[in-house]
Amino acid sequence: MIPKAVMDEWYPVAMASLIGAQGRQTQILGLPIRVFRQADGAIAVHGADGKALPVILRFGHVWVCPGTPAHDLFTVPEADQPGRRLVDCGVVRVKCSPLRAVENFLDIAHFPFVHTDILGAEPHTEVNRYEVQIREDSDEVWATKVHFYQPQAAKSAAGGIVTEYMYRVAAPTAAVLYKTCPARPGEWDVIGIFVQPLSEELCDVWPWMALYDDTTPMASLIQFQQMIFLQDRSILENQIPRLLPLDPGMEIPTQADLTSIAYRRWLKRKGLTYGAQMVAA
Amino acid sequence: MRLSHGFVRGESLNCIYHGWVYGANGGCSRIPAHPELVPPASIKAEVFSCAQANGVMFAGPAGATMDLPDLVGWRALRSMPFECSQQDLEQGLPGFAAVAPGRFEGKVTLGGTKAQLCLLVQELALGKRMVHALCGPQHDAVALSRWLEALRLRVEEEKAA
Amino acid sequence: MILYDYVLSASCYKIRLMAALLAVKLDLVAVDFHAGREHKTPAFRAMNPAGTLPVLVDGDLVMTESTAMLVYLARLHAPAWLGSDTPASAARIQHWLAFSGRLGASLGMARLHDMLQFDADIDAVRKAGLQCLRELEAHLFEARQGGRIWLEGDAPSIADIACFPNVALAPDGGVVLDDFPSVRLWSRAIRSLDRFVEMPGIHRLHELKPAPEGVA
Numbered sequence: 001m002i003p004k005a006v007m008d009e010w011y012p013v014a015m016a017s018l019i020g021a022q023g024r025q026t027q028i029l030g031l032p033i034r035v036f037r038q039a040d041g042a043i044a045v046h047g048a049d050g051k052a053l054p055v056i057l058r059f060g061h062v063w064v065c066p067g068t069p070a071h072d073l074f075t076v077p078e079a080d081q082p083g084r085r086l087v088d089c090g091v092v093r094v095k096c097s098p099l100r101a102v103e104n105f106l107d108i109a110h111f112p113f114v115h116t117d118i119l120g121a122e123p124h125t126e127v128n129r130y131e132v133q134i135r136e137d138s139d140e141v142w143a144t145k146v147h148f149y150q151p152q153a154a155k156s157a158a159g160g161i162v163t164e165y166m167y168r169v170a171a172p173t174a175a176v177l178y179k180t181c182p183a184r185p186g187e188w189d190v191i192g193i194f195v196q197p198l199s200e201e202l203c204d205v206w207p208w209m210a211l212y213d214d215t216t217p218m219a220s221l222i223q224f225q226q227m228i229f230l231q232d233r234s235i236l237e238n239q240i241p242r243l244l245p246l247d248p249g250m251e252i253p254t255q256a257d258l259t260s261i262a263y264r265r266w267l268k269r270k271g272l273t274y275g276a277q278m279v280a281a
Numbered sequence: 282m283r284l285s286h287g288f289v290r291g292e293s294l295n296c297i298y299h300g301w302v303y304g305a306n307g308g309c310s311r312i313p314a315h316p317e318l319v320p321p322a323s324i325k326a327e328v329f330s331c332a333q334a335n336g337v338m339f340a341g342p343a344g345a346t347m348d349l350p351d352l353v354g355w356r357a358l359r360s361m362p363f364e365c366s367q368q369d370l371e372q373g374l375p376g377f378a379a380v381a382p383g384r385f386e387g388k389v390t391l392g393g394t395k396a397q398l399c400l401l402v403q404e405l406a407l408g409k410r411m412v413h414a415l416c417g418p419q420h421d422a423v424a425l426s427r428w429l430e431a432l433r434l435r436v437e438e439e440k441a442a
Numbered sequence: 443m444i445l446y447d448y449v450l451s452a453s454c455y456k457i458r459l460m461a462a463l464l465a466v467k468l469d470l471v472a473v474d475f476h477a478g479r480e481h482k483t484p485a486f487r488a489m490n491p492a493g494t495l496p497v498l499v500d501g502d503l504v505m506t507e508s509t510a511m512l513v514y515l516a517r518l519h520a521p522a523w524l525g526s527d528t529p530a531s532a533a534r535i536q537h538w539l540a541f542s543g544r545l546g547a548s549l550g551m552a553r554l555h556d557m558l559q560f561d562a563d564i565d566a567v568r569k570a571g572l573q574c575l576r577e578l579e580a581h582l583f584e585a586r587q588g589g590r591i592w593l594e595g596d597a598p599s600i601a602d603i604a605c606f607p608n609v610a611l612a613p614d615g616g617v618v619l620d621d622f623p624s625v626r627l628w629s630r631a632i633r634s635l636d637r638f639v640e641m642p643g644i645h646r647l648h649e650l651k652p653a654p655e656g657v658a
Contacts, residue, residue, distance in 0.1 A: 018477060090477035092557055095616075109299045109314040116646045123654030125300060125313035219472035219480065223449040226476075230450055230642030233557070234613060235298055238283045252324050256299075256314035288649040297645060302653075359583055362621040411621070422587045430580055 002029050005271040007067030009172055012194035012206045014062040015088050019043050028066050029274060030199050035062055059208050060088040061194055074140070074170035078178075078190045079210045087218065089207035089225045091196075096236040097275035098173045098197035099244040101205055103263060104232050105175050105193045106167050108148050109256040114231050117151050124149040127256035134266055141169035141266050143259040154189060155224040156213045157182040169263055172272040173197055184212040191225065200275045201242050205229065243277035284326060294326075337401065337413060350381065355399050355415035359426055363410050363433055365440045370402065370410065373436035389428055396420045398428075443468050446489075446497040448475035450557075452550050452607040453508040454496040455641045456542075460512055460603050462639040464519045468498075476558055509539040512600040525599050534594045538601030544574050545608040552615025553608075564616075571617050575625060578609065582624035591631045598635060606632050611643045 006029065014024050014035045023036025032048045045053045045064045054065040056073045063073050079086060094101060104110070109127050111120025130146040146165035153163045166178040166188070173195040178188035189211045196204040207225050216224075245251060246268040253261050267276060282298040289295070293302045293310065301324075302311040309324035331340045332347045336357030341347055363370055371379070377387030377400070385400045399415040412433075416425050445461075445468045447454045461468045473495055474480040482493045490497045490506045498505040498514070505511045516523040525531040548571035554560035555567070585591065593601040610629050612619055619626055632638065633647050640646055 015477060088477070091559075093559055095556070112313070113297060113300045113648065114645070116640075116648075122300075122313070122648075122651070125654075126316055127314040217472060219474040219478070222474060222478070223472045227449045227642050230557075231645075234286075234643055234645070235282060237613075238286060240283065252321065254312060254315055254318070286645075288647065290649055290653050295648065297648075300648075360623060423584050426580065426583055426587075 003271050003273060004067060005070075006172070006274040008065065008070040009067075009272070010056065010063045010065050010069065010073045011171075011173060012061045012196050013045065013064050014043075015091070015206065016043060016057050016060055016062050017088065019062065026196070026204070027198050028064060029197055031066060033064065033066075035064075059192065059194070060086060061206055061208065074138075074174070076170075076176060076190060076192070076210065078188060081210075083212060083214075084210045085213055085218070085221065087209040087211065087221050087225070089209065089222050089229070091204045091206050092226070092229060092233065093198075093202070093204050094233050094236050095202055096239065097201055097242060097244050098195045098203040099267065099275040100236055100239055100242075101195045101203055102169065102173055102175050102193065103244065103260045104236055105177070106143070106169070106259040106263060107257075108146065108165070110232075110235070111148060111150070114235060115228055119150050119153070119228065120148060121151050129255060130258065132258040132262045134262055139270075141167075141259065141262045143167040143262075153180060154182055154211070154213070155216045155221055156211075167259055169266065172267060172270075172274075173203075181212050183214070187212055189213075193229075197275060203275075241277060244275060245279075246273065246276045247278055249279075335415065337415065350384065350401075352399070352415065354417065356418050358398075358414045358416045358420075358422055359429065360411055360413045361429055361433060362405075363412055363436060364408060365410070365436050366408060367402070367404065367410065369436055369440040370412070373432060373439060374400070389425065391421060391424045391428060396425060398425065444471055444499045445469070446471050446473050446486075446495060446499070448473055448481075448495050450642060451475065451495055452553070452611055452641075453546065455607045456508050456603055457496050457498060457511050457515070458641070459607070459639060460515050460523075460600070463598075463603070463635060463637050464515060464523070465637060466515060466519055509542065509600075509604055512539075512604055516600050522597060523599050523603075525594050525601070531595060535599060535601050538593050539604050541574070541577075542601075542604035542608070544570070545605055548574055549608045549612045549615055549617055552617060553611055554615075556615050568615065568617055571612065571615070575609070575612070575617070575619070575622050578605070578628075579622045579624050582628050586624060586627070591628060593628070598632065602628075602632055607641070607644075614643050 011028055013026055013028060019035055019037050021037055023034055025034055033045050035045050038044050043062055045055050047053055054069050056063045058073055112122050112125045128147055130143055132143045134141050144166045148163055150163045151160045153161055163180045168176045170176055176190060176192045178190055181187045181189040192208040194206040198204060207229055209225060246264050282296055284294055284296055286297045287295050293304055295302050300313040301309050303326050304310050307326040307328040309320040312318055312320050328343050329340045330343055330345050330347055332349055334349050335352040335355050339347060339349060374385055377385040380386050383402045387398060389396050389398050397417050401413040403411040405411055414429055445457055447470045475495060480486055481495050487493050492506055496508060498511040525535040548567050551562045551567045552571055555562040555564050590596055592598050634650060
């Protein structure tokens with residue numbers, strides 16, 4: 001039985017630009033759905049019983065709610081700023097819990113070891129103290145004042161810089177990060193990870209970006225982000241236990257893990273246990 | 282994250298994910314995200330006893346005294362996976378003797394000469410075992426390897442039949 | 443020299459890796475393979491009717507087969523990478539270049555299926571991939587008995603570069619390399635070469651660098 005709290009959330013299921021009349025057969029939380037474009041041009045999503053599900057088009061992607069929407073889908077005001085390049089990076093399937101995919105996105109301690117010489121490098125491995133809070137008004141997890149030395153922070157970066165980050169969990173399986181924009185100091189580059197839970201141990205990941213970069217060709221921007229995400233994929237597929245533990249147990253968190261600790265607490269509090277286990281690891 | 286994906290530096294095994302450093306006793310000695318932190322003793326990887334004999338690695342529960350098989354005269358040749366049951370394998374071994382549980386020895390004719398093989402069989406699953414083959418020091422490793430390949434082909438095809 | 447490239451393509455990586463090992467500079471042009479399918483557009487097919495990546499262009503010469511590109515780079519810059527100059531060695535190099543096609547069609551296809559949802563009979567391609575790995579394991583085992591680690595001869599060659607990517611990326615397609623110790627030793631030897639470059643799915647060998655200063 002899938003908890004009602006899980007059913008009443010929004011999940012990404014397609015890239016809007018790629019949906020035609022024939023559409024895409026896929027699934028959400030183990031339930032088959034069909035995403036297609038109707039005669040009037042609007043995109044619809046139908047469940048196995050032919051029932052139309054609530055749909056929102058946002059950030060270039062199709063979002064669906066398998067139950068009754070508890071609230072609107074989150075917004076990212078930066079996406080509407082003039083001059084922004086909006087990049088749909090393309091879906092990648094990963095044999096892992098959708099919650100693990102999000103948690104990895106929130107982690108920076110792995111940068112020197114997994115994204116070596118790009119997002120991090122030895123000996124610059126120290127994760128300095130940062131701030132985490134669960135914002136009650138928006139009911140989102142935020143990490144701010146995160147700093148990390150990066151040899152190549154973005155495609156637009158000319159050399160190594162100390163990057164500042166903010167992380168935001170905006171939905172159970174969607175997170176957004178804000179990072180120092182090399183091309184426009186003072187602005188943030190925005191990178192999102194939108195995770196479609198196919199089952200508790202399989203997900204489709206839809207990365208998305210809103211950047212300031214006037215020079216890099218679109219294909220290069222896409223491939224830079226795909227490169228970063230694909231470096232994480234073999235890690236994600238080998239994490240044990242497969243389901244994200246929401247109870248403290250054998251895993252021992254450190255200061256660097258504050259964001260993921262908050263994320264797990266937030267999931268547990270809201271009953272968002274799809275892809276999670278409650279038994280101590 | 283599986284430590285088998287990690288990397289070894291000096292006498293430590295490091296996790297590939299965050300670079301946590303584990304010593305031979307399984308304790309974590311360093312967390313790169315917090316270089317000044319002395320990792321709590323509770324951060325510990327599971328350890329096993331292990332020993333080597335004649336090029337073969339043996340592992341057992343931590344603290345156990347290892348009763349290693351006598352492998353005098355044998356040298357490690359090759360480890361090969363067999364997709365078959367224990368019964369399929371034993372039925373496919375011509376004239377081999379079961380010297381001990383999971384240990385089979387026999388003579389093999391290669392061209393004009395005879396060679397001896399010792400097979401230590403490690404069950405990985407009901408339908409899969411890893412065969413660790415040992416031979417005598419003077420034996421033709423390539424010829425014996427090819428003999429084993431032919432054995433595996435026979436055993437796996439007979440199983441399918 | 444221009445390489446039309448996709449960062450996640452095993453075949454494009456063969457060329458990027460070869461160029462890096464030979465210290466040859468390539469101009470990379472990113473082609474939006476996924477999800478843009480740019481390689482199937484009329485504009486791209488005007489250059490390569492097959493609609494595939496990689497494409498390597500050197501002046502008037504347009505190459506569309508990765509094995510041809512490897513031969514070209516080696517002939518131009520480092521002929522030792524073509525094997526020794528004997529008929530037998532040349533034949534063995536060709537064998538592995540052809541074998542690399544089987545690796546792409548099996549392990550490579552399993553990876554594209556699992557990662558990017560390409561259409562494939564996943565059980566069949568994984569089974570074919572395991573067969574390839576067994577053949578590779580047998581060959582590399584025998585090579586090591588003679589004190590050799592590379593696929594052909596005593597030095598790395600284009601045979602190794604052609605075969606390495608799809609083997610190293612096999613886990614992306616659900617095929618693990620745990621059962622193939624000789625293959626893993628060969629893979630480590632390649633990843634330890636001077637000027638080796640990674641691609642997503644093939645991690646850096648951090649053990650090749652000592653721990654940072656002041657660290658145990």
